[in-house]
Amino acid sequence: MTSHLKKVELHCHLEGAAPPVLTAAQARKYGVDISAQLRDGAYVWHDFASFLECYDKVSEVYRTEEDYALLTETYLDELAGINTIYSELIVSPDHGKRIGLGADAYISGICEGIRRAREKSGIEARLIVTGERHFGPESVVGAAEYAAKAGNPLITGFNLAGEERMGRVADYARAFDIARDAGLGLTIHAGEVCGAFSVADALDAVRPSRIGHGVRAIEDLDLVKRLADLGTVLEICPGSNIALGVFPDFASHPLRHLKEAGVRVTISSDDPPFFHTSLKREYELAAGAFGFGDAEIDAMTRTAIEAAFVDNETRKALLARL
């Protein structure tokens, strides 16, 4: 049981956390036929590409500032209910633009959701703006420019998500230069769908302090040592990896191996209802499927706080709450 443990999440895509019941209600509200993506209370996809399509389609039923405030508040309330003290949400202004809401209103709705949730439970949250690889390098630069200029104290990081098989990391390096120059924390999806080369590319071209997933680094033990030596923090999402078939089962998942090799690891849920998981389940898996004790799980949560994209005063306050 991990219900007594304090929790932190560094890697969750906001639209990926949309509860199916809420998405169904939103689709009804806007008269959108979502039956190809949502059936019997579950999202429908069969591989990584169709997951991304499903994700983009589901995002289209969140259309107003209030829709985004409600989505954010709903997810953060769920996290607070399981003893979570800090959450970083991956948000995509491009999704706000694509439904005609615009990036500013999109972010403003999300910030209102954070405010409401924090008022109730004290949960702290920050936003990581992401570019989507499958929207192309120019749109990723646009996302970085938006994050850099937003001047919003809750936007503290930049990420690259989406179709990892599209292009190489170097094609997106300019976006990360913009984000780095603006003082944003850097993290990047790599080594999830693509192999170890993708993690090496990310280290070479981006020099991020964190990597989303990174689990396929296990295919190259020299690279695992490089990650350990650099102190790069991996945002590991075991339930997501199994659902997407990155590894056949938890017994083959490299979380424990990476940790024992000295890599700094943390656990997150990625897109919980899409992958039939939740942060609660990920902590339970850490204890059950991976056999970590409370002290080891607390150490991963501490690593997450140490690697969080927050100012030092907030970091100290979070560490004190652990």
Ligand SMILES: Nc1ncnc2[nH]cnc12
């Ligand atoms: N697991 C994932 N990998 C890459 N892009 C994503 N966008 C949402 N979830 C994602």
Ligand SMILES: [Zn+2]
């Ligand atoms: Zn992700």
